[in-house]
Amino acid sequence: MTSALILHPGLVLIGGALLLPFLRGTARSAAVLAIPALALISLWLLPEGELWRIAWLDYELTPLAVDKLARLFASIFALMALIGGLFALRQENRLEVPAAYVYAGSAIGVTLAGDLISVFVFWELMAVGSTLVIWSAGTPAAWAASRRYVAVHLAGGMILFAGITGHILATGELGFTAMETDSVAHWLILAGFLINAGAPPLSAWLPDAYPEASWSGTVFLSAFTTKTAVYVLLRGFPGTEILIWLGLFMIFYGIVYALLENDMRRILAYSIVNQVGFMLVGIGIGTEMALNGAAAHAFTHIIYKALLLMSAGAVLAATGRRKCSELGGLFHSMPFTTLCGTIGALAISSFPLTSGFVSKSMVTQAAIDGHLQSVWLLLAAASAGVFLHAGIKFPWFVFFQRDSGLRPPDPPASLRWAMGLFAFLCIAIGVWPQPLYALLPYPVDYAPYTAAHVITQLQLLLFSGLAFFVMLDALKRTPTITLDVDWLWRVAGPAIARSAHEIWQEARARLAEASAARAAAVGALLARHRQPGGLLLRSWPSGGMALWVMVMLLANLLFYYLG
Amino acid sequence: MKTEHWLDHPRNIKRLWRGFLAVLALTLIAGFVVDLHPHFAVEGWPGFYAGYGFLTCLLMILGAKALGWLLKRPDRYYGRDERDD
Structure with a gap:
């Protein structure tokens, strides 16, 4: 392989992002599409193996290493940047797309990093890029959310850094390979990865920050951070049992909070946590089928979640509204957006003939193969719950339900093309899963379309749909939010800091009051002795001086004899 | 500028409900006909x-x-x- 063909796809995106601010008009639009396309092409030209080696201090870094798993994730990230860029062509903020490309490029950088130091460098760059994407929405709420977001991610980065340092000190190895949870360092690395995956106890950063980005920004955000975390967990901690239980917690946390939520993009943000939960369960089970399932589900999830958020973004851009209680009846005037949003909703619910059906069922199948009955039962309930909170709830309250009287038109062509392409992929992968299966890290021996599988899945989903409409009264939208752990750092933390400050002020005032009399006495004493006639300033008689000199001389004589 | 849509008619909503219930029944019946390979x-x-x-x-x-x-x-x-x- 000649080195001329070896371009780092992540650096192509990041370099391109730095070029974008200098372009205007058509040239800029062309570059927005060409940069991720070039990254995708350069990725597919890469052979497998460790391609770059760089000596740094005593270490040898491998910032470009390719295998099937890395190529799968890098491909979907580059594709996401391309279609997200197309969707965001009409975004007026000039910072957002370059920031998103730095973000996407560094996500690709993590997937192609062969050593832990490169992983860490790109990991932190990702935090910078994503914070700028949130920030570029330009609202006070987005500014506040981006500060909370970056605080969580910098803390996560620090934990990861501590873990990586400990790992290198203990083993002398830099390579990013599978680890066991057998040392403090490895637990720290796992914790650093899990924070970005949206795992408890800090899951709240995700639904707090993502929905504050612009109509196009949230689309980018939904794809990279959590799925990069899924990638590093797949490579670093396959078969770690605790991931099954964390994943199941995230699945039900996502469902319950999404059911309570009123903001359409926060519903979808909670459902990201829910979907990443399925992937974590797969990683935790750790068989080839389960790991394939987690990887495939990350791939299909990026597409349908971006599609859902694009349809929500189109509604937000057209109406300026984001609450379900203020939306409804949009199918009248936005039929194309309604169709695309519904396809995304069916795909996330794993309906037969959509992409979710061929990916999520591999995780379920792995639970069956491993005879994990309780895990399987919970996954089946969760599948029903996904249809409930994202599959029906989102399209129902946004596009159908009671007519809000809003009649915005479908969005402009660039947005329609982006949605159309991803909607097409949702169906195409569902109908023809073999190309995706061929990209997975392990050989696939699985047929999703058996009569039994299709029928049982349809029963599960359609009857949960029945439950939705039977319980519609209980699901009526109210203009409320639901408290999450971010309450701890948005309300409790500041309140504790404020009251600690008050207590300190109070204590200082009391101390000052109590000691005022004594301090005044001491002050008066000092002042008295600094006046003429005081101890320090009075004139001493010369006789006294002669007496003291005599005492000194006598003492000297005495010590001389004693010595 | 309210436009009439076929989904705005209560009659059609009722038809959709009937269709939905029919599909539910069909999946149930199919479950008895096809071997579901229970694990x-x-x-x-x-x-x-x-x-x-x-x-x-x-x-x-x-x-x-x-x-x-x-x-x-x-x-x-x-x-x-x-x-x-």
């Missing part, structure tokens, strides 16, 4: 997936309601600190 014992129960999907969804909705009763706040709850920023 776990519970899968062998007649209509297990249908009943399980329906009941777990009811439980999740009720669970969410209960949690919401504890944790729901007006959506301007955090509003003040964000204006301060």
Whole structure:
């Protein structure tokens, strides 16, 4: 392989992002599409193996290493940047797309990093890029959310850094390979990865920050951070049992909070946590089928979640509204957006003939193969719950339900093309899963379309749909939010800091009051002795001086004899 | 400029409901006709997936309601600190 063909796809995106601010008009639009396309092409030209080696201090870094798993994730990230860029062509903020490309490029950088130091460098760059994407929405709420977001991610980065340092000190190895949870360092690395995956106890950063980005920004955000975390967990901690239980917690946390939520993009943000939960369960089970399932589900999830958020973004851009209680009846005037949003909703619910059906069922199948009955039962309930909170709830309250009287038109062509392409992929992968299966890290021996599988899945989903409409009264939208752990750092933390400050002020005032009399006495004493006639300033008689000199001389004589 | 859509007619909504219930019945019947290859014992129960999907969804909705009763706040709850920023 000649080195001329070896371009780092992540650096192509990041370099391109730095070029974008200098372009205007058509040239800029062309570059927005060409940069991720070039990254995708350069990725597919890469052979497998460790391609770059760089000596740094005593270490040898491998910032470009390719295998099937890395190529799968890098491909979907580059594709996401391309279609997200197309969707965001009409975004007026000039910072957002370059920031998103730095973000996407560094996500690709993590997937192609062969050593832990490169992983860490790109990991932190990702935090910078994503914070700028949130920030570029330009609202006070987005500014506040981006500060909370970056605080969580910098803390996560620090934990990861501590873990990586400990790992290198203990083993002398830099390579990013599978680890066991057998040392403090490895637990720290796992914790650093899990924070970005949206795992408890800090899951709240995700639904707090993502929905504050612009109509196009949230689309980018939904794809990279959590799925990069899924990638590093797949490579670093396959078969770690605790991931099954964390994943199941995230699945039900996502469902319950999404059911309570009123903001359409926060519903979808909670459902990201829910979907990443399925992937974590797969990683935790750790068989080839389960790991394939987690990887495939990350791939299909990026597409349908971006599609859902694009349809929500189109509604937000057209109406300026984001609450379900203020939306409804949009199918009248936005039929194309309604169709695309519904396809995304069916795909996330794993309906037969959509992409979710061929990916999520591999995780379920792995639970069956491993005879994990309780895990399987919970996954089946969760599948029903996904249809409930994202599959029906989102399209129902946004596009159908009671007519809000809003009649915005479908969005402009660039947005329609982006949605159309991803909607097409949702169906195409569902109908023809073999190309995706061929990209997975392990050989696939699985047929999703058996009569039994299709029928049982349809029963599960359609009857949960029945439950939705039977319980519609209980699901009526109210203009409320639901408290999450971010309450701890948005309300409790500041309140504790404020009251600690008050207590300190109070204590200082009391101390000052109590000691005022004594301090005044001491002050008066000092002042008295600094006046003429005081101890320090009075004139001493010369006789006294002669007496003291005599005492000194006598003492000297005495010590001389004693010595 | 309200445009009439076929979905705006209550008559068509009723038809959709009938269609939906018919499809539900069809999936149930298909479940008896086709061998479902049960792996776990519970899968062998007649209509297990249908009943399980329906009941777990009811439980999740009720669970969410209960949690919401504890944790729901007006959506301007955090509003003040964000204006301060």
